[in-house]
Amino acid sequence: MGQAYKARKISDNVYWVGAVDWSIRDFHGYATERGTSYNAYLIMADKITLVDAVKAPYYDELITRISSVIDPSKIDYIVSNHAEFDHSGCLDKMIDLISPEKVFASPNGKKALLQHFHAPLDITVLEDTKPLSLGNMNLVPVFTPMLHWPDSMMTYLDSDKVMFSQDGFGMHLASTERFADEVPAFSVWYETQKYYANILTPFGMQIRKTLKRI
16 A cells, blocks of 8 residues: 555544545636645544545545555444535445444535435434534534535534534645645645635635634
């Protein structure tokens, strides 16, 4: 297995297991000159949990990265923070592969996923700010509707103080690195400001309210 396709540990209990799209230059009409990344995370709790499931063509990359940490069949839960296919494209395949105990989403997330896949997926609805027990740690859902879609939510892992923010703090950037201080600062700031200006500016008031909640 090449080093490039191994998971990246980002905290005591969390691994990045997503995928990098180096070639994309147009994302739904949004120019992506520096490519993009499809983020997914593996939480090594008593109930091993996968957060999000990348774009469908990158299924093998997702599985390879997960497999560098554990056998994918050991995943107990899947949490879908956002129903758009760059976050959930592999969800149906992952469900078929691992038969998780439960799949979780926000109420609007469940509706959107059922519409996207045209299939009777068994999805458990989370409650805003009510902790989901992973056994030895908790994952707290924070509903963030219209940041930037009605189904959007963030999830906070209390043990590691990690917020999985889906597109709420997003940008489009392909990189072999996973931390902002490992890539040129100009690229990070340019892509962050560009994303905010084009995607999130209309929701400034909601963003301020959400930041206070977080």
